[in-house]
Amino acid sequence: MKVRINLKPDFEMRFKSIQIKLQGEKLVSARILVVDDDRLIMHTLSTGLRSAGYRTLEADSGVAAIKIAREQPPDLAIVDVRMPGMSGLELAEYLRIHTSIPTIFLSAHSDSATVAQAIAQGALGYLVKPLDVPKIIPSIETALVRAKELSGLKKAQAQLNVAMNQSRHVSMVVGVLMERYGLGKEQAFESLRKAARSKRRKLEDLASDIISGKLDIGLIVEIKGKT
Numbered sequence: 001m002k003v004r005i006n007l008k009p010d011f012e013m014r015f016k017s018i019q020i021k022l023q024g025e026k027l028v029s030a031r032i033l034v035v036d037d038d039r040l041i042m043h044t045l046s047t048g049l050r051s052a053g054y055r056t057l058e059a060d061s062g063v064a065a066i067k068i069a070r071e072q073p074p075d076l077a078i079v080d081v082r083m084p085g086m087s088g089l090e091l092a093e094y095l096r097i098h099t100s101i102p103t104i105f106l107s108a109h110s111d112s113a114t115v116a117q118a119i120a121q122g123a124l125g126y127l128v129k130p131l132d133v134p135k136i137i138p139s140i141e142t143a144l145v146r147a148k149e150l151s152g153l154k155k156a157q158a159q160l161n162v163a164m165n166q167s168r169h170v171s172m173v174v175g176v177l178m179e180r181y182g183l184g185k186e187q188a189f190e191s192l193r194k195a196a197r198s199k200r201r202k203l204e205d206l207a208s209d210i211i212s213g214k215l216d217i218g219l220i221v222e223i224k225g226k227t
Helices: 039-051 062-071 088-098 112-122 133-166 168-181 185-198 203-212
Strands: 019-021 028-031 031-035 055-060 076-080 102-109 125-128
Touching: 031 062, 039 055, 039 125, 039 133, 055 062, 055 112, 062 088, 062 112, 088 102, 088 112, 102 112, 102 133, 112 185, 125 133, 133 185, 168 185, 168 203
Parallel strands: 031 055, 031 076, 076 102, 102 125
Antiparallel strands: 019 028
């Protein structure tokens, strides 16, 4: 099957580079890994993305993509679904389990079974060939924004787990807040953290005083929607 990728003459003028914030408040264009065993498609798509202001990395196999992902982690991977050897779906599963690199799938097919598999692997998008490069930029922008949101949620969850594991009393107080006020785990922990900050107390010390009865949990913890 001959696959066409369009690069319009006014392409560079029509699209601005996608910008992501990195440490030190430095702004750089997002880096995208393009993975396709068809090298013509891979190079053409990469060229179009660079014209839009992205930085690109290229891999013509799943194994090559994993090596690049380890050495130069991209902000997003655009992966062809059907490749010899390691398929795009298998590559996406590896990236999902072992890295935090989000994936958009690229395919000449849009059958429901393949789309369902892509969704199961956490795909942030599904592009069907032939591609008109300018038209896929919104999908890439959306995927990058969503990936950043998911990364933030994962970091928050990791911080919560660390804090909960460090203090048995914190865990107990969070459990009481969840049961008494019908809060979710994250919201209960955030309420306790705000209370500790407002009183300039360590989280663990404040939780210990609540458990011991020195402080009333209802008086010191801010509960949204409660009086």
